[in-house]
Each structure stands twice: as structure tokens, then as C-alpha cells.
Amino acid sequence: xxxxxxxxxxxxxxxxxxxxxxxxxxxxxxxxxxxxxxxxxxxxxxxxxxxxxxxxxxxxxxxxxxxxxxxxxxxxxxxxxxxxxxxxxxxxxxxxxxxxxx
Numbered sequence: 001x002x003x004x005x006x007x008x009x010x011x012x013x014x015x016x017x018x019x020x021x022x023x024x025x026x027x028x029x030x031x032x033x034x035x036x037x038x039x040x041x042x043x044x045x046x047x048x049x050x051x052x053x054x055x056x057x058x059x060x061x062x063x064x065x066x067x068x069x070x071x072x073x074x075x076x077x078x079x080x081x082x083x084x085x086x087x088x089x090x091x092x093x094x095x096x097x098x099x100x101x102x
Contacts, residue, residue, distance in 0.1 A: 010081035016060050017088050017100075024053060025092040025099060032095055053099035062100045 006014065028049050035047035057063055065085055067074020075082065089096040 004080055006081055006084065007078075010077055010084065013062070013065070013075065013077075013081075014084060014088065017062055017085055020057065020060055020062060020099075021088055021092050021096045024056060025095045028053060029092065029095060050095070050098060053095065054101070057100045064101050066102050 031049045032047050035045065035049055036042055037045045054063075064071070064073050065075035065077060066082055067076075069076040075085075077085070086097075086102070089100060089102060
């Protein structure tokens with residue numbers, strides 16, 4: 001139970017983000033690790049699964065959520081609302097934050 005009420009927009013983003021992380025990011029973790037490579041290759045490779053997830057996050061309105069109301073391309077959230085969404089992204093720490101450009 002939350003002690004602070006989320007805005008309707010933040011509640012909708014929370015629901016969309018939860019589905020994105022659980023249904024798309026977490027299942028893609030093994031593929032991401034394979035595509036990432038090892039050693040020096042790791043720093044020269046852009047996993048295609050990440051590019052696909054970035055495009056999907058943008059489609060879902062989950063891009064640049066950290067940007068405040070002053071930026072049209074951002075989420076327009078309060079710090080508290082953004083923190084709630086960060087907790088959800090933390091369920092897939094290697095993928096979800098980068099996929100959402102957060």
C-alpha cells in the first residue's frame with residue numbers, strides 16, 4: 001500500500017511498465033547476455049534485442065520517464081512517481097532501465 005497517491009497518468013504508466021518488464025524484458029535477459037558477448041567483444045556489440053526493446057518502450061510511452069513536466073518528451077512525473085517506476089525497472093536491472101532510457 002502506498003502512502004502517497006499516484007496520479008492517474010503514473011498509475012497507467014505503472015501498469016504498462018509492469019507488463020513490459022515482466023512480459024518482455026525479463027524473458028529477454030538470456031538472449032541479451034548471449035548477444036552482449038564477453039571480453040573485448042562486449043564493448044563493441046550492441047545487442048539487437050536491446051534495440052528492439054528500446055523501440056517497444058518508445059511505442060508504449062515508457063521513454064525518458066525521468067524528464068520532468070518542463071520537457072515535452074519526458075514522463076512529466078514527480079520524483080516520487082518516478083521512484084515507483086524505477087522500482088519496477090529494477091526487476092530487470094540489466095535491461096529495463098536502458099530499454100526505457102532511464
